[in-house]
Amino acid sequence: MIKPLKQSVQDYLEPYSLSDDQLNRLESLSEQHKSVKRHRVSIYPLAMVGAVAVFLFVFFLTPYLQVQSGIQEKIAMEVVANHIKLKPLEIETSSIEEIRRYFKKLDFVPASSQLVSQLGLELVGGRYCSLQGNIAAQLRVRKPGTNGVQTLYQTEYRKNVFEDMPTLEDGDKPIEIYVKGVKVIIWVEKGLLFALTDITDM
Amino acid sequence: MSKDDFFDRTELNNLYRYGYTLCGNQDDAYDLLQYALEKYLLKPAGGANASDISYVQTTMRNRFIDGYRKSRRYPEDEYDDSLVSIDKKTLEDVVVEQLDLEIVWKDLNIMEREVLYYWAIQGMTAQEIAEQLDVPRGTVLSRLYRIRKKFGSTTDIDELSGGRGS
Numbered sequence: 067m068i069k070p071l072k073q074s075v076q077d078y079l080e081p082y083s084l085s086d087d088q089l090n091r092l093e094s095l096s097e098q099h100k101s102v103k104r105h106r107v108s109i110y111p112l113a114m115v116g117a118v119a120v121f122l123f124v125f126f127l128t129p130y131l132q133v134q135s136g137i138q139e140k141i142a143m144e145v146v147a148n149h150i151k152l153k154p155l156e157i158e159t160s161s162i163e164e165i166r167r168y169f170k171k172l173d174f175v176p177a178s179s180q181l182v183s184q185l186g187l188e189l190v191g192g193r194y195c196s197l198q199g200n201i202a203a204q205l206r207v208r209k210p211g212t213n214g215v216q217t218l219y220q221t222e223y224r225k226n227v228f229e230d231m232p233t234l235e236d237g238d239k240p241i242e243i244y245v246k247g248v249k250v251i252i253w254v255e256k257g258l259l260f261a262l263t264d265i266t267d268m
Numbered sequence: 269m270s271k272d273d274f275f276d277r278t279e280l281n282n283l284y285r286y287g288y289t290l291c292g293n294q295d296d297a298y299d300l301l302q303y304a305l306e307k308y309l310l311k312p313a314g315g316a317n318a319s320d321i322s323y324v325q326t327t328m329r330n331r332f333i334d335g336y337r338k339s340r341r342y343p344e345d346e347y348d349d350s351l352v353s354i355d356k357k358t359l360e361d362v363v364v365e366q367l368d369l370e371i372v373w374k375d376l377n378i379m380e381r382e383v384l385y386y387w388a389i390q391g392m393t394a395q396e397i398a399e400q401l402d403v404p405r406g407t408v409l410s411r412l413y414r415i416r417k418k419f420g421s422t423t424d425i426d427e428l429s430g431g432r433g434s
Binding site: 067068069070071072074075076077078079082083084088089091092093095096099 | 274277280281284285288289294297298301302305306309310359360362363364365366369370373384385387388389419
C-alpha cells in the first residue's frame with residue numbers, strides 16, 4: 067500500500083512503544099524525584115545562608131581575630147617565658163630615675179605606670195631585653211615586704227607591630243591573657259606598651 | 269510542562285521512539301530515555317531554555333553521540349552548500365510502500381533517521397529541526413535531500429507519485 071512518506075514513518079515507528087512495566091518504572095522516577103526535591107527545597111536556603119556566613123567569617127573576621135589574638139598571645143608567651151627564666155638583673159634599684167639613667171640605649175624613656183602604682187608594686191631592678199623584636203626594658207617589680215617578683219616589660223608602642231591595644235588614658239580596660247598558668251596584663255600608657263605578669267600569684 | 273506534571277504516556281512513547289530512531293535497538297532506547305529523564309528531573313528549575321521534551325531529546329542525543337563517538341560509529345556529517353536552496357517541502361510529496369520504508373530505514377544513517385523522526389513524528393520544519401539539532405538549516409536540507417534520493421533509488425517515486433516527487 068502506497069502512503070505519503072510521513073504517514074509511513076509514523077506507521078513504522080508506532081509499534082515501538084514502552085511496555086506497561088517500563089512506563090510504570092519511568093513514571094516512578096518522577097515520584098522518587100519529588101521526595102528528594104522536598105528535602106532539597108527545605109535544606110537549600112539554609113545551606114546557602116550557612117555558606118555565605120562561613121565565607122564572611124573566613125575571609126573577613128578570622129584574619130582580624132587571628133591578628134588580634136595572635137599578637138596578644140605572642141607578647142604574653144614571650145613575657146611569661148622570660149619571667150620563668152628570671153635572668154639576672156643588670157641593675158638593681160627601686161628608683162625609676164636610676165632606671166632611666168641606666169637604660170640609655172633604648173629608643174624610648176622608661177616611665178612609671180599609674181596601673182603599677184595602683185597595684186602597690188615597687189621596682190626591684192631591670193635588664194635589657196626585647197619584645198617581639200623591639201628593644202625593651204625588662205623590669206622586676208614586687209609588692210613591698212614580699213619575696214615574689216613579677217616581670218614588667220616596657221617598650222615603645224608601635225601600632226604597626228602591636229596592632230590595637232587598650233590605652234589606659236582612653237579608659238580602656240587592660241587585656242588579661244593566661245599563658246602557661248601565668249596571667250599577663252597588657253596595656254598602653256604614656257605611649258609605651260606595658261606587659262605585667264599577674265600579682266595575684268605572688 | 270512542570271516537573272510535577274511529568275510527561276504523559278504518549279510523550280514518553282514518542283521519546284522512546286526517538287531513542288529507537290537513534291539506537292535502532294529497543295533496549296538501548298529505553299536505557300537512553302531513562303538516563304535522560306533522570307538528568308531532566310535532577311536539573312535545577314529553569315536551568316534549560318528549551319522546552320522539557322526538547323531538553324530530554326537533546327540529552328538523549330548527546331548521550332548517544334558520546335557513546336558512539338567512543339566506538340567510532342557515529343557518522344561524519346556531510347554538508348553541501350549547493351543544497352541550501354532545496355525546497356523545504358522536499359519530502360512532503362514523497363510516497364512510499366510501507367515495505368520499502370522498512371528497507372530504506374535500515375539504509376539511512378543515524379542523522380538521516382533523526383531528521384526523518386522530527387519531520388514525521390513531531391511535524392517540525394527544516395528550520396525547527398535545525399534549531400533543535402543546533403546545526404545550520406542548510407545541513408538539515410542536505411539531509412532531507414539525501415533521504416529523498418535514497419527513497420528515489422528503491423522506489424520509482426516519480427512513477428508512483430505521477431511526477432510530483434521530482
